[in-house]
Amino acid sequence: xxxxxxxxxxxxxxxxxxxxxxxxxxxxxxxxxxxxxxxxxxxxxxxxxxxxxxxxxxxxxxxxxxxxxxxxxxxxxxxxxxxxxxxxxxxxxxxxxxxxxxxxxxxxxxxxxxxxxxxxxxxxxxxxxxxxxxxxxxxxxxxxxxxxxxxxxxxxxxxxx
Amino acid sequence: xxxxxxxxxxxxxxxxxxxxxxxxxxxxxxxxxxxxxxxxxxxxxxxxxxxxxxxxxxxxxxxxxxxxxxxxxxxxxxxxxxxxxxxxxxxxxxxxxxxxxxxxxxxxxxxxxxxxxxxxxxxxxxxxxxxxxxxxxxxxxxxxxxxxxxxxxxxxxxxxxxxxxxxxxxxxxxxxxxxxxxxxxxxxxxxx
Numbered sequence: 487x488x489x490x491x492x493x494x495x496x497x498x499x500x501x502x503x504x505x506x507x508x509x510x511x512x513x514x515x516x517x518x519x520x521x522x523x524x525x526x527x528x529x530x531x532x533x534x535x536x537x538x539x540x541x542x543x544x545x546x547x548x549x550x551x552x553x554x555x556x557x558x559x560x561x562x563x564x565x566x567x568x569x570x571x572x573x574x575x576x577x578x579x580x581x582x583x584x585x586x587x588x589x590x591x592x593x594x595x596x597x598x599x600x601x602x603x604x605x606x607x608x609x610x611x612x613x614x615x616x617x618x619x620x621x622x623x624x625x626x627x628x629x630x631x632x633x634x635x636x637x638x639x640x641x642x643x644x645x646x647x
Numbered sequence: 648x649x650x651x652x653x654x655x656x657x658x659x660x661x662x663x664x665x666x667x668x669x670x671x672x673x674x675x676x677x678x679x680x681x682x683x684x685x686x687x688x689x690x691x692x693x694x695x696x697x698x699x700x701x702x703x704x705x706x707x708x709x710x711x712x713x714x715x716x717x718x719x720x721x722x723x724x725x726x727x728x729x730x731x732x733x734x735x736x737x738x739x740x741x742x743x744x745x746x747x748x749x750x751x752x753x754x755x756x757x758x759x760x761x762x763x764x765x766x767x768x769x770x771x772x773x774x775x776x777x778x779x780x781x782x783x784x785x786x787x788x789x790x791x792x793x794x795x796x797x798x799x800x801x802x803x804x805x806x807x808x809x810x811x812x813x814x815x816x817x818x819x820x821x822x823x824x825x826x827x828x829x830x831x832x833x834x835x836x837x838x839x
């Protein structure tokens with residue numbers, strides 16, 4: 487599933503996001519043109535997902551509202567950076583994470599199998615976005631996390647990755 | 648035996664050349680810089696995500712394009728996230744200086760050689776290849792002292808390699824509770 491780029495960007499704008507720090511996968515990548523077309527969003531490209539968390543930390547310290555956008559494989563890759571900025575620095579950063587193969591029944595993908603257990607182990611507040619109709623839940627969840635001063639993760643359901 | 652600059656004099660030059668830049672330290676620089684500077688725009692990134700101090704500093708530079716940001720990094724830390732050189736240039740931030748303190752070893756774990764030391768890696772060449780418009784190396788204190796101010800004024804982002812002497816008996820103590828330090832740092836940023 488590819489969420490409609492214009493609807494996604496509209497959601498980010500309603501959330502008050504200033505910077506999207508990302509390393510896209512094939513389901514997130516099609517958002518690029520829409521992200522670049524938004525006058526309210528700055529796109530920051532990284533080489534590895536750990537960079538995304540620490541750039542977002544610096545942006546947050548500097549008074550901006552960053553959003554990390556990565557795939558779940560990158561979530562695993564970036565575990566130490568996530569651990570540090572969310573728990574050592576205590577920053578309420580938010581990420582939208584592509585949930586590879588979530589929509590594929592009986593997928594043997596280990597990235598699919600371990601995503602939710604890993605997020606649960608981190609104790610992170612999560613929400614599933616499994617259709618365009620669910621985008622209001624993303625906005626609501628983001629606002630709730632920001633209001634409570636806690637980090638959060640939205641899982642964007644994807645098909646075959 | 649290669650030439651090198653004693654670490655503390657190398658940092659003193661930078662302290663004396665500093666204007667009102669944000670300074671992000673980590674590892675060896677985080678141990679020594681607080682003894683040399685108590686500026687409200689110093690942010691000691693301890694505990695850190697290994698190798699990520701340049702990225703936290705880049706986020707600050709992007710958040711505050713009206714301010715210059717200096718990021719310290721060790722050569723061992725640099726190796727853990729070499730791609731960040733590309734990310735820095737790709738970001739378009741020009742208000743950014745990365746200072747790498749190269750001593751060829753992982754001080755924090757007892758002084759084991761880095762892979763870059765064995766491979767004789769040229770970090771300045773890597774920075775230039777990544778697209779840094781300004782990149783320079785110093786292994787002589789007088790040269791560094793004479794050129795520090797002009798090097799910091801070159802077009803950004805800037806890459807500065809300081810070949811520094813190894814420090815024995817490494818010990819890194821916490822500069823205090825992170826929550827309090829973040830609060831003070833953000834206050835200072837808001838006021839400046």
